[in-house]
Amino acid sequence: MIRIEGITAFVTVAESGSVSEAARRLRLSKSVVSERLAELERSLGGALLHRTTRKLTLTEDGTAFLQRSLRIIEEISIGVSEIAERRGTLSGPLRMSAPVTFGRMHLGPALYPFLALNPLIELVLDLDDRRVDVSSDGYDAIIRHGPINDSRLVVWKLCSSRRLLVASPDYLRRYGMPKVLADLDDHKAIFYTNRGVTDWRFQTPGGAVVVRAQQAIGMNNGDMMRDAALAGLGIALLPAFIVGPSVREGLLQIIDIDHQPEEEFIYMAHPEGRNASAKLRAVIDHLRITFGDPPYWDVTNKDKA
Incomplete structure (x- = not known):
């Protein structure tokens, strides 16, 4: 008999690519996940996964069965949700x-x-x-x-x-307050690197305009970008949810220029x-x-x- 626990284990392994990761997501031991997979394959009479020392891949049967399994799990999830809603x-x-x-x-x-x-x-x-x-x-x-x-x-x-261009009062005293987009070219920038770009994009009547200031530092975390701006290292373009408190306390100053950053x-x-x-x-x-x-x-x- 096919058990839902085996189907869940199979789908999780297929989506994650490994038994170890599937076990972590399901909060089970690797041995339990492997046992459930083996039991499912015995019930179906065939292998669903190619197992090597480096990775797991779906067999032809596994590829076909995965689509059915996804629909089964989704239907069960919907059913559970509907019952929960009725019970409040x-x-x-x-x-x-x-x-x-x-x-x-x-x-x-x-x-x-x-x-x-x-x-x-x-x-x-x-x-x-x-x-x-x-x-x-x-x-x-x-x-x-x-x-x-x-x-x-x-x-x-x-x-x-909303994203805001901000810098410390000390930085602006040393390098001046930008007034228009072109002024940013001469300033030091603190860039967010997780999006794979080192520039800023602004909305103008003629479309998006890209500004490439002089990179002072690139970082992949907003907290550290804010701290770098507080330290006077340059101008940062950051969401209000990060820099709002620093702006209210006067530790960072908003730079109002002639155009706004792209909407997010x-x-x-x-x-x-x-x-x-x-x-x-x-x-x-x-x-x-x-x-x-x-x-x-x-x-x-x-x-x-």
């Missing part, structure tokens, strides 16, 4: 990924009250600034900051996210073709209410002064 409860596992700084400063504090009200939800939240693949990395959803341009994802906007958002996304569970929809609704739009961390004109 939210329960079960939920795996999400979010950026490090946003997760620490805003997402965690927003989620803790929600989880306290819904103690049957088993949340696993991975904080990582790299661009994860929501499908192959096994996430139910990802939360990200940036432009929304991935057509493979179903996306819900949680709130807008805080958004949640999951793979196209999968239905959002009741608990995921509840998380989305809760975060939208908690963050607001414009969000509570935004910097007002009074704060800029």
Whole structure:
């Protein structure tokens, strides 16, 4: 008899690419995952995976069975969610990924009250600034900051996210206050490197304009970029959710130039073709209410002064 535990183990191994990673995601031992895989293959009468010392790949039968297995698991998940909704409860596992700084400063504090009200939800939240693949990395959803341009994802906007050009008062005293885009060419820049670019893009009536200032330092973390700006190393283009407190305290100053950075958002996304569970929809609704739009961390004109 085919057991759902075996199907779940097979799908998780196929998506993660290894028994070790599948065991971590399922919070089981490697031996249990391997045993469930072997039992499933015995029930089906054939191998689903090619096993070598370096990697696992799907057999022809495995490729065909994976598509059926995904639909089986999705239908079970939908069924569980529907029953939970009828009972007025939210329960079960939920795996999400979010950026490090946003997760620490805003997402965690927003989620803790929600989880306290819904103690049957088993949340696993991975904080990582790299661009994860929501499908192959096994996430139910990802939360990200940036432009929304991935057509493979179903996306819900949680709130807008303004980015601000900031520098320390000491830096601006030494190098002067930029007034127009062209002035930035002569300034030192603190660039975010996780997107693979070392430039800034601004909106103009004629389209996007790229500004390449002199790189002072490149970093892959927003907290450290803010700290580098506080140390007077250069100008940084950072979200208000990171630099808002420093601006309000007068430690960083907003640089108002003639054009605005390209529009970005805080958004949640999951793979196209999968239905959002009741608990995921509840998380989305809760975060939208908690963050607001414009969000509570935004910097007002009074704060800029």
